[in-house]
Amino acid sequence: MSVVAAAPPSAVGARDRRAIDGPFVDDRGDGTAALDAMVEGLHCGGCVRRIESTLAAVPGVISARVNLSARRMSVHWRAGEVDARALLERVAALGFRAVPFAPSATAADPESRRLLRALAVAGFAAANVMLLSVSVWSGLAADMDEATRRLFHWLSALIALPAIVYASQPFVRSAVGALARGALNMDVPITLGVTLATAMSLFETMAGRGHVYFDAAVTLLFFLLVGRYLDRSVRGRARSLAEHLVVLRGTTATVLGAGGPTTVAVDALAPGMVLAIAPGDRLPADGVVIAGRSDIDASLVTGETAPIAVAPGAAIFAGTINRSGALRVRITAAGAGTLLAEMKRLMVAAEGARARYVRIADRVARLYAPSVHIAAAAAFLFWTAVMAAPWQEALLIAIAVLIVTCPCALGLAVPAVQVVAAGRLFRQGILLKEADALERLAVVDTVVFDKTGTLTTDDLVLANRSAIRPADLDLAAGLALHSRHPLCRALVRTAPQPVPIESVREEPGCGLSATIDGAIVKLGNRAYVGAEAGPAAGPELWLACGNAAPVRFIFTDALKDDAAASIAALAAAGYDLRILSGDRPEIVAARAAELGIRAWQGGVAPAGKTQALAALRAAGRRVVMIGDGLNDAPALRAADASMSPSSAIDISQTAADVVFQGVRLAPVVETLAVARAARRRIVENVALAFLYNAVAVPLAFAGQVTPLIAALFMSASSIAVTANALRLAGRPRRTAR
Amino acid sequence: MTALAFLIPAALGLGLIGLAAFLWALRSGQFEDLDGAAERILYDDERPRRDRDAA
Structure with missing residues (x-):
């Protein structure tokens, strides 16, 4: 972080000037420069158009492009003709906060693009091989001659072989990695099944026989890649949202030094510096007031609603907001010594509850991967030892078992549901920051609210x-x-x-x-x-x-408009509701009584909140914490799952699994309902996948699976789980804003 | 049989054209901002005109 010279204070906010002329401007070397910035407050195409047309109108700007999905913008201009700060001020004047960042940190996910390319190749091959296979199958009933059938098989091989080599790479890499670690994951049976099926089909094609499974192998890869891509995009979206919040958090402070005021990154503040704090500013560090009188709003820090009057000599803490008068504050602690650092320490200590959660897909895979191999091996042994079949024929049956058990539907079952659920929530301004947040929210039975800013406005x-x-x-x-x-x-x-x-x-x-x-x-x-x-x-x-x-x-x-209705809906859904607040007990009691919540505690310190949550968890409860203040941040980490309104202090938004926009509580009800519904769909889908295996495996074991039956089973089960997932999209309840 | 000699290359060729088009679109960044792309169709001009927007 570098320190930039201060400009005269302007309406667009001095805090956004962090190192703008420094490392974030990318000198392209051809007399032009470029800058990437995260944009806060970007909602619709109208915002995109306003920013783009405003920037493009500035002389010297070559191009300005806003990415609505990632809420980022990138500007490219001729160096010397215009200055990065002026461009950002134009954006700020439109009402958007733009914070520059180093684009390398959040470059487009290369793995996701690799998956998409593999998916395209597999899709192309699947469609064309299937075209040939369907001809062969219908030719069996009609009068296709031997030469045409062989030609079609050879054509299939020609299309399928390169496609399989290319599109199976994600699975092969992961399987090899797992085996190298001595572990077994879902990709091992997939790789083995696809490889063996391809090798056997090639062998059969060369021998001119009919057990050709190219279509099954390519379709399997196609469906699995769809699942893998969806999973990746849910995680990618969650990750980019988390990064977005981190970048927007970086702010600056105005330091009064011997040479006049300078703008300094918050990270670079040190004890002894004197800060100028204007009304409406948030304190960047703990300090002592040396001049000025004002009222301090500590509601985001302690949960206390009453403003605190401060005069010279008073100690004030980072995160509080200066409300009425200009202050000069001498920093007593920055970085490690602050209340904020104490919160971070508590947060690290509280970590672990969530890390221990094992995703449903992983739990299933743990059971699934070994049993697939055992089933295939058992089929081989059964046919050689018991039925005394020649080993080639036994191998064919074992491979058929491996192909039909391949977790095609299973690979789609979970990601499809998650994509649909995340999309439904996203349309209502509810953002999932953690990919497995929905699964954790689904098993929650206790909802703990902070009061100030969460239940109240x-x-x-x-x-x-x-x-x-x-x-x-x-x-x-x-x-x-x-x-x-x-x-x-x-x-x-x-x-x-x-x-x-x-x-x-x-x-x-x-x-x-x-x-x-x-x-x-x-x-x-x-x-x-x-x-x-x-x-x-x-x-x-x-x-x-x-x-x-x-x-x-x-x-x-005042309670939020829909607080009573939301609490009633949650109580009706069977959740145990509690309030843990840092505000004074008599105020908490009044709000709790209004809402009909019997279990409440007031005057709770941050450490007390995490202890209360730990006690609930020790009693076997699964807890979701909903809070917005600095004092809630450790508790948000300590709970099984957590949510924050978008008005929350940055550190709490960073700590929470889910961030919801707006001043209403309805998103909490909606999120929990969608999470439960999503879990039901996931369980149904996994059950469907197992049901399919219960039918297909005995058939394969008996040697009755032809390539036609394998293809039918695989497509039918994949479509069934996808259709089941889509039921979740539903019609979201109308939410007035 | 002679029909196949036309139809199979035609089917494969069309598929390959589709694949190539998709890979080109992916490479040229058309899948980077799907939400934004849905909105951009509503703009009057893709490339804002300076004479008007500067006013």
Whole structure:
């Protein structure tokens, strides 16, 4: 990370200027330069068009291309005519945050392209060999002469042999790798089956006989490659989303040094530096306030809803948001010493629950791979020893067993379901970051919610409106209009007609005052207006008008619109619901009571959350954690599965398996429902695949499988599992936004 | 039999053309952004005109 010289502050945000002229600009060497950037806030083709046409209109730009799938853009321009920073500012002015990155880190997945090429070759060969095979099969019933049949077999061999050599490479590599490690995976029987079937078919073709399985071998490869490609693309999409989040996380801070302000990457901050923190900025490091007064919103860090007033000398933590006034902060800890680093340590400690999960496909493969070989070997021994058949004939039967047992349907069964399920969720703004997240979500029986920002919105609302006279409310709102304090903003949202007031004085961290008709009107905290001390029931403001008794405004955080409906739906689906919050117990109690959740805990520290989850897991529960704050990040890792709203702090989004967009809770219900449905489909598909084997293996064992029957079985079972997976696409429930 | 001499090469040739077209499309990056490609068809111009967009 390099440090770039600071430019004058501009509306587009100084935090995006990280090393823009540095390593991310790719000098093409021919007088042109290029830059790749992740774009945040890209939703539709309209956004793509706006960015592309804006950049293309800049003189000196050769091309600008936005990739909507990967949410990236790449710009190519003539060096010297335009500067990378100016281009990014154009994009920022359109309302998108573009963060440059090194494209080599996230280059298009080469393995995925290899699979696609192999798939194309296998598909071509399968179609043409099948064309010839169908002719031969129908020729058996009609009057195809011997010479034509032999010609067709030779043609099949001509097409199939190169295709098989090319398209079987992914399986051969993986099988050889497994055998070299002394292990057995699904690719070993596949490789063995395809190789033996091809060799035998070639032998039969040369001998002019009929046991030719080229079509079966190529079709098998085709269907398996479809499954492999789908699996890869689900993982690839999850991986690129995770990388997207990591790149967008990189931010900068403004450091006040001897030579004036400079912009420094957060990674390069060190204790002792003095930072300028503007209202609305997030603290990049732990520190002590040295100048200025403000209110700090720690809801994403501790879960606490009430803003905290800070003055010089106060300690503040990374991740909190400065709400009302500009601050100067001296860094006391950066990197390893921060609260953030402590969270990361807890997260590493919590890891393991998820790593122990074994995917269904792997569990099946563990059982399947040995039994295929045993069945083939048993067939060979049975026919040589018991039936006293010649070894060539016994070998033919053993190979037939190997071919029909090849996990064609099984290879498609799981990926097809996952692709359909991920696509259905994606259309509703629910992004899977881990490929096996759906499987883990499907077995969950306990849902643990964080409160602040997850069950509730970030906005506070006035709780005791009915107890306040409208005149007081309008007067207070008139004062509150002049402040950026979160409580003042909440007040303004509530009041219909604020009283217009001139010349309002604000004392950050205390309150506002004005003189109206000779009387001093004050709006602020308890001490500021001179109200008597008493217990505070959460965030509050006081209004004092002259000598009249101060009026109290109590605020509370509001549940999300659909929180009650979503909780009810989850309870009806049989989930055990809990709340683990860092906020004060009395506030948590009120929200829990509104939602009808009996099991709740308030005032829980981050380590306490992971301990509570560990206790639940020890009791045999499978837990999904849903949270958005820094204090939830370790718990998100400790749970069996986890979800975060896209409003969550970056580290939590990175830690979660699933990130859902929007301010509603309905995606949680939908995700869990889709996960359960997907698991049902996977189990059905695996059962279908086994059913097919239960019929096909005895037939093969009895020596009754002809190439025609093998092809029919294989295609029918593959189509059956794919069709079953597609049932999941369904019609998603309409979700209003 | 003579019909086969035409039909088989024709079938194989068409298949090979399809395969070659697919591999070319893959190589030229047409499968990089499937979501974006679906949207691009709705634009008036694929290549934005400077005179209009700069205004």
